[in-house]
Amino acid sequence: MMAAGSPGTSPAFAATSDAGGEPPVGTPWRSNNPALSGAFEPVFDERDDADLRVQGEIPAGLNGVFMRNGPNPCFEPDARYAYPFDGTGMIHAIFLQDGRARYRNRWVATDELRAEQQAGHRLYNSTFSPPPQANLANTNIVHHGGRYLALYEGGKPYELDGGIGTLGRFDYQGKLPGVMSAHPKTDPVTVELLSVSYDLSSGMLTYMRANRSGQIDRVVPFQAPWAAIVHDVALTRGYLVVFVCPFVFDWSRQGPPGLWEPERGAKVALIPRDAQHAEQVRWIDAPPFFHWHTINAFADGDRIEAVLPWYDSLSLTSHSKRLELHRLVIDIDRGVVHDEAIDDQPCEFGRVNDAYLGRRARYGYVGLRMPRPGEKPQIGAFEAIARYDLVTGSKTVHQFAPGLTVSEPVFVADPHGRREEDGFIVTFVHELGSSAGRFVILDARQLDREPRAVIELPRRVPAGLHGAWISASLA
Incomplete structure (x- = not known):
């Protein structure tokens, strides 16, 4: 599964060398910035801890690796450091x-x-600094x-x-x-x-497709009506769906480069998955909203349904008033979009059973905001996980005890299951x-019950962004 170890040693638990020499290690520092404290306070060591203590029992046949990325700056950033835009990535596995x-x-x-580590201090600035x-x-x-x-949308991928x-x-x-x-x-x-990448200066979007062997076979640049963040997309059997929201970037402005301009509405780009030319992309008008992530989408005849965490606005200097779970119904023939609320309780980082991605999925899983008395919530750290029947x-x-927070919930299929929710x-x-951490395994079928397993970690893991489960059969 992983790098080879000594004879008779399971590869997943063997010592693993680091490519390119010794990994960097940071000198601890502390910050009062909310994006660098609490659940987001960085860690400065790199560990390898085997045979961890388990409360409960890891489900039989659950063999593989969960990897999660997230910001963890090695050196103290400048004063404009902001979540979720900044911080060198750290993988926790x-x-x-x-x-x-x-x-x-x-x-x-x-x-x-590596350049900063060699210099012994920060060399690069945060996203909205010079x-x-x-x-x-x-x-x-x-x-x-x-x-x-x-992955990082402001640069090329790094292979691990x-x-x-x-x-x-x-x-x-x-x-x-x-x-x-x-x-x-x-x-x-x-x-x-x-995928679709974006350019905040020109407004150019680029559709890219790689085949199952990892070879690019489609690259289609096309122009958006304005420069905007396109952090995530939705997938159906026939289309890649892009929502261009009216958070408009203009770097010639005095002050924040991105402003909320709801009078523009939103635009939906339907990209045929076999597209080869920009002219094949179809644009449809939609009501104004903002989103970071999509949970899932699927096509039903001439309709596309997409479910996503929905914001009423976005600002670089203040929080949105409303974060809700919505369903957008795109009528392809009529060229209209209907927006309906599913729930007004704030949620984010939605996932489905990946086997149903781009198909009709009944269940979606989200980080749910459920503030507790006396605790100050942090954006990107949630007090609960919810399963929605869509x-x-x-x-x-599943609400966690006081003081505990989680980020993205990831669905891992039961190797012995057959249903979507298994x-x-x-x-x-x-x-x-x-100073310690936990890794929790919940039963998706009985989400509100006690965890199937709690793996005790010798050191805390800061809140992060996105991750993936890779089965041992695929690694």
Whole structure:
């Protein structure tokens, strides 16, 4: 499964060397910035801990690795550091095999991080400060075409080995036209990787598709009506769906470069997955809204339904008033979009059973905001996980104890299951004020019950961004 070890040693628990020499290690520092404290306070060591203590029992047959990326600056950033835009990526991995658990973490050893480590201090500035800026490789990690890729939408991917050591920048043998999205979608049937990257100066979008072997076979640039963040996309059997929201970037402005301009409405781009030319992209008007992520989408005749966490606005200096779960229904023939609320309780980081991505899925899983008395919520750290029945709108909630927060819930299919809901929800858990951490395995079918397993970690894991489960059969 992972790098080879001594005879008779399971590879998942063998010692693993780091590509490119010794990994960087930071000198601890502290910050009062909310994006660098509490659940987001960085860690400064790189560990490899095997045979971790398990409360409960790891489900039988759950063999593989969970990897999660997220910002973890090595050196103290400048005063404009902001979540979720900044911070060098760190991968936290849990290897599971035959009921045993191992934890390992590594910074993504980007060229910029290595330069800073050699200099002994910060060389690069945060996103909204003057240049220079770094490729942070901090947002997501995917496994496709036999490669592990750490993704950041402001730069090229970094390839990792199976032990999360950094191999170097990856540009698809020179075929990647610039940067890559941090949120590609992998079709569970064709195993194609599809993404859209964006340029906040020109407003240019670029559709890219890689086949199951990891070779790019589509690159289609096309112009958006304005420069906007396109962090995530939605997938159907026939289309890649892009929502261009009216958070408009203009770098000639005095003050924040991005402003909310709801009078523009939103635009939906329908990209045929076999598209070869910009003229094949169809644009449809929609009511104004903002989103970071999509949960899922599917086509039903001439309609596309997409479910996503929906914001009423976005600002670089203040919070949105409303964050809700919505369903957008796109009528392709009529060229209209209907927006309906599913629930007004704030949620984010939605996932489905990946086998149903781009198909009709009944269940979606989200980080749910459930503030507790006396605790100050942090954006991107949630007090609960919810499973939504996307047919009835009902939800089942697993609320964590006071002081505990989680980020993205990831669905892991039960190797013995057959139904969509047969599986587990996994996530790192952060306990405020504790130096230790936890990795929790919940039963997706009985989400509100006690965890199936709690893996005790010798050191806390900060809240992060996106992750992936890679089965031992695929690694």
